[in-house]
Amino acid sequence: xxxxxxxxxxxxxxxxxxxxxxxxxxxxxxxxxxxxxxxxxxxxxxxxxxxxxxxxxxxxxxxxxxxxxxxxxxxxxxxxxxxxxxxxxxxxxxxxxxxxxxxxxxxxxxxxxx
Amino acid sequence: xxxxxxxxxxxxxxxxxxxxxxxxxxxxxxxxxxxxxxxxxxxxxxxxxxxxxxxxxxxxxxxxxxxxxxxxxxxxxxxxxxxxxxxxxxxxxxxxxxxxxxxxxxxxxxxxxxxxx
Numbered sequence: 762x763x764x765x766x767x768x769x770x771x772x773x774x775x776x777x778x779x780x781x782x783x784x785x786x787x788x789x790x791x792x793x794x795x796x797x798x799x800x801x802x803x804x805x806x807x808x809x810x811x812x813x814x815x816x817x818x819x820x821x822x823x824x825x826x827x828x829x830x831x832x833x834x835x836x837x838x839x840x841x842x843x844x845x846x847x848x849x850x851x852x853x854x855x856x857x858x859x860x861x862x863x864x865x866x867x868x869x870x871x872x873x874x875x
Numbered sequence: 876x877x878x879x880x881x882x883x884x885x886x887x888x889x890x891x892x893x894x895x896x897x898x899x900x901x902x903x904x905x906x907x908x909x910x911x912x913x914x915x916x917x918x919x920x921x922x923x924x925x926x927x928x929x930x931x932x933x934x935x936x937x938x939x940x941x942x943x944x945x946x947x948x949x950x951x952x953x954x955x956x957x958x959x960x961x962x963x964x965x966x967x968x969x970x971x972x973x974x975x976x977x978x979x980x981x982x983x984x985x986x987x988x989x990x991x992x
Contacts, residue, residue: 767917793979804879805918805965820945846937846967854979862908862931863981 764788765853767866775874780838782869784851791853795863795865796825796836799848808849809836841873877901879984881967887990888957895953896987900969909942910966910983911935918966918983923948925972951980957991964988 763835774780786794796811796850811818811834818859824837838845848870852863880899885893888894900907910918919939921940922932926947927978939957944950955962 795980797983802988804881804985807980807982810980837887852917855978862910862916862920862923862933864920868915868917 762767762789764836765851765865767851767869769869770867771870771872772870773874774841774865776841776843778841778843778873780841780853780871780873781835782849782871783833783835784853784866785831785833785860786853786864787874788831788853788855791857791864792856794806794825794827794834795854796823796851797850797865799868805850838871841871843873843875846873879982881965881984881987882934883987884985885988885990887992890959890991892953892957892959893953894957894989895951896965896989897949897951898967898984899949899979900967901971901982902981904969904971905947906970906972906981907944908968908970909950909952910938912964912966912967912985912986921952928944954989957989962989962991 764787766803796808799805801842809820809823813829817858822839848868850868851866854863883898908923909921912918921936922942926946939955943951964986966986968983970981
């Protein structure tokens with residue numbers, strides 16, 4: 762059972778455009794939703810995270826939008842740059858991952874064309 | 876500022892051999908997690924420690940896998956009698972718990988790429 766569904770699988774965006782990646786979750790006990798960025802051969806790097814008590818969080822060019830009733834959250838990358846080309850993973854956990862760690866989506870391969 | 880480190884970075888072994896990986900977490904972090912990532916997939920949770928206690932194990936962690944964190948600092952993950960299906964990236968992450976919201980943040984190491992031939 763896939764508890765976090767991520768889409769699209771791959772995404773091509775022009776430089777300067779907005780990249781949008783979506784995730785949906787099933788387990789209503791999830792209370793922490795981070796996004797990770799991963800380059801080939803590297804470990805995932807934490808980008809930004811949100812708790813369900815807020816609907817949006819912004820850090821620099823990265824914004825998370827959260828819809829608790831729809832059980833969906835998304836990552837928006839504004840002014841996308843070629844250096845943003847990477848694989849992005851959404852994840853979810855209960856109380857910081859103590860019970861079952863982080864549950865990850867399958868990832869989105871993002872390519873920013875110059 | 877030292878992050879999570881993992882050794883070795885790459886390991887090639889023959890089917891049936893035993894392998895051991897090491898993870899050194901961020902120094903003040905008391906929680907340590909192991910994940911496995913196969914090509915084209917997100918990381919999957921294997922197990923985690925709080926200090927030296929192993930508090931949770933995933934169904935993915937078969938009897939051939941064992942993890943330790945003897946002094947609550949570094950951790951080792953051993954795979955006995957490796958199989959080709961064990962080929963994957965093994966990732967370690969650490970966090971500081973309990974506490975504030977920021978304690979939920981898990982920081983990952985670079986991973987150990989295992990290839991079983």
